Amino acid sequence: MTRQRRPLSATRLRAFREGLVAERAQLAGHVVDLDAEADVKNWRESGFDDDPADAGSASFERETAQSLSLHARNLLSQIDDAMRRLDDGSFGDCVTCGLRIELERLEALPYTTQCMDCRRRAETGR
Ligand SMILES: [Zn+2]
Structure with missing residues (x-):
């Protein structure tokens, strides 16, 4: 089976863009929430009336919020890249080959930059 090289239809591209915009808005909201949470935890940790057990769990929760926030930011920049590719017309093309x-892959991960074969090759290092 040969893979299509025909450009994605305008309707499909519009759907991808709408999906990305919605996901981006949601993620941006998460980042704000997570950062706020990390901040509150930071403040509580330095509170002098907290007992050490509370401070320990606050620090753990803060780290969790920070790492989730970092992950969300990372995803946000991938979404921004995908939107740029939508603008310049390279959206949906594998950056490697x-x-x-694959359409199913794009639908599951619209911000992906590699086709399944290249991704697999990159993962296995072959
Ligand atoms: Zn590829």
């Missing part, structure tokens, strides 16, 4: 990324 240049072939069209």
